[in-house]
Amino acid sequence: MALPDEAVERFREGLDEAIAAGEVEPTAMCLSTLGVDGGLSSRMVLMKAFTPEGFVFYTNLESRKGTQLAASGAAALVFHWKATERQVRVEGVAEPVSDADADAYFASRPRGSQLGAWASDQSRPMASRVTLVKRVAAVEARYLGRPVPRPPHWSGFLVRPRLVEFWYGRRSRLHDRFVFTLDNGEWRRERQFP
Ligand SMILES: Cc1cc2nc3c(=O)[nH]c(=O)nc-3n(C[C@H](O)[C@H](O)[C@H](O)COP(=O)(O)O)c2cc1C
Numbered sequence: 651m652a653l654p655d656e657a658v659e660r661f662r663e664g665l666d667e668a669i670a671a672g673e674v675e676p677t678a679m680c681l682s683t684l685g686v687d688g689g690l691s692s693r694m695v696l697m698k699a700f701t702p703e704g705f706v707f708y709t710n711l712e713s714r715k716g717t718q719l720a721a722s723g724a725a726a727l728v729f730h731w732k733a734t735e736r737q738v739r740v741e742g743v744a745e746p747v748s749d750a751d752a753d754a755y756f757a758s759r760p761r762g763s764q765l766g767a768w769a770s771d772q773s774r775p776m777a778s779r780v781t782l783v784k785r786v787a788a789v790e791a792r793y794l795g796r797p798v799p800r801p802p803h804w805s806g807f808l809v810r811p812r813l814v815e816f817w818y819g820r821r822s823r824l825h826d827r828f829v830f831t832l833d834n835g836e837w838r839r840e841r842q843f844p
Pocket residue numbers: 675678691692693694695696697707708709710713714715716772773
């Protein structure tokens with residue numbers, strides 16, 4: 651269910667203002683996923699697309715987050731824009747992006763990052779840094795003089811929101827909060843106490 655116009659506008663405006671204010675990584679978001687044991691796991695990722703459908707990021711599908719999302723889909727995101735004292739919080743369900751979208755984004759990455767996606771068994775044990783350096787050299791040799799294809803284990807997820815909260819910080823601590831919640835197929839909007 652697409653986000654309501656107001657939520658889309660608030661997100662776009664918040665991101666634009668964070669960029670204008672010089673935020674170092676304005677698209678950085680904390681992603682939380684659910685382990686099979688019911689435990690939670692969080693890490694930062696970079697948002698690469700935002701549409702009324704949701705928030706897209708890319709990763710190794712065999713990583714910890716990748717396997718957790720394949721198992722449950724439950725995902726929560728937090729953006730914190732320090733320069734503008736804002737926070738956006740998202741709760742929803744992650745689904746794979748299309749191969750066409752993943753191919754297009756992968757093709758736009760610097761060659762070094764593309765080679766890294768082949769070389770790194772993200773989240774699995776690595777004996778030493780030398781292992782990684784050797785693997786990068788091997789994939790570099792393999793794709794010498796030709797484009798690096800997207801690895802089958804590297805793609806993206808679209809987090810479709812069921813809740814989006816916009817938090818506007820105030821020095822008084824009497825912050826403003828607007829929460830959009832999907833309720834029986836309809837978006838509900840409410841203010842909440844800070
Ligand atoms: C600011 C920032 C952005 C990051 N962006 C990504 C990203 O977009 N995709 C990714 O796979 N890892 C990204 N990482 C690395 C992840 O935080 C994490 O270490 C890695 O993906 C392994 O996570 P996992 O073992 O939980 O799967 C980023 C780290 C930081 C600090």
